[in-house]
Each structure stands twice: as structure tokens, then as C-alpha cells.
Amino acid sequence: xxxxxxxxxxxxxxxxxxxxxxxxxxxxxxxxxxxxxxxxxxxxxxxxxxxxxxxxxxxxxxxxxxxxxxxxxxxxxxxxxxxxxxxxxxxxxxxxxxxxxxxxxxxxxxxxxxxxxxxxxxxxxxxxxxxxxxxxxxxxxxxx
Numbered sequence: 422x423x424x425x426x427x428x429x430x431x432x433x434x435x436x437x438x439x440x441x442x443x444x445x446x447x448x449x450x451x452x453x454x455x456x457x458x459x460x461x462x463x464x465x466x467x468x469x470x471x472x473x474x475x476x477x478x479x480x481x482x483x484x485x486x487x488x489x490x491x492x493x494x495x496x497x498x499x500x501x502x503x504x505x506x507x508x509x510x511x512x513x514x515x516x517x518x519x520x521x522x523x524x525x526x527x528x529x530x531x532x533x534x535x536x537x538x539x540x541x542x543x544x545x546x547x548x549x550x551x552x553x554x555x556x557x558x559x560x561x562x563x564x565x
Contacts, residue, residue: 426484426491428467430502434510439517441466445506446516455507459500522560536562 431437437445444465448458463469472481478493513527529537540559547555 426467426469426482426487426489428463428469428499430463430466430499432502433505434514435512437514442514442516456500459503459506460496462503462506463496463500 431441441462444462445458448461453461464471468484470483472483472488474480475490479490480493480496482489482491515524515527517524525532540562543555543559543562546552547559
């Protein structure tokens with residue numbers, strides 16, 4: 422009989438909290454594969470830690486005081502719940518707050534068109550230059 426942990430995972434982009442969404446974005450920013458991102462999310466969100474790799478494609482996993490050997494297949498089955506991370510969300514998903522800054526509505530409702538164009542130009546500049554100064558300018562325009 423295979424050993425198991427009871428775990429819980431979100432099943433859609435909309436179920437991700439700000440903290441979980443930030444982790445997903447950070448992992449993808451590291452240029453990890455979707456499989457790596459899903460596995461790291463599984464481990465982090467359920468407090469699992471890999472103690473060692475065993476023979477025959479199994480790993481010794483710890484959660485709290487429990488230590489259980491899990492097979493690669495079991496881990497893959499668990500991460501399949503996170504397959505929604507393989508594609509973009511149907512509606513924009515963003516972190517609601519970073520530090521003191523709150524996100525605008527995803528449809529930019531009540532944002533003056535002139536301000537929207539200015540921020541869009543800053544964002545296009547950021548995409549071309551990767552200058553963090555442009556991101557700071559965007560945050561200052563949006564919060565003013």
C-alpha cells in the first residue's frame with residue numbers, strides 16, 4: 422500500500438490568494454518549467470519538504486512530524502490539479518496589493534484615458550529596456 426499525505430490545492434487562477442499568486446509569478450520569472458513550478462507550489466503550499474531521494478524513483482517527504490516515502494507518480498498525480506497553471510487565466514489575475522500600492526481594477530475603469538496611455542507607454546518602455554525605473558514611474562502615476 423502506498424503512503425499518502427492529505428493535501429489541498431487550488432484548482433483555478435481565481436482561487437489563488439495574493440501570497441500564492443506571488444509565488445507562482447516569482448517561480449515563472451525564474452524561467453522554470455510548468456512542471457517545476459507546479460511541484461514547488463505543491464511542496465510549499467502543503468508544507469512538504471524533500472528529505473532525500475530513495476531508490477526506484479521515490480522521495481522521502483516530511484510534513485510536520487510525518488515522514489512518508491512518495492513515488493514520482495504520486496507527486497505527478499498531485500500536481501495535475503495545478504494544470505490550470507499551464508495556460509493564462511481567462512480573465513486578468515493580479516496581486517491586489519504590493520506594499521502600500523493597491524492594484525487598479527483589471528478593466529481600468531475610472532482611469533483617465535490620458536493616464537492609461539502614459540502608463541502603457543511606460544510599460545512598453547519597460548518591456549524594451551527592462552529598466553526598473555520605468556516600473557517605479559508607473560507605480561507613481563497610478564497612485565497619484
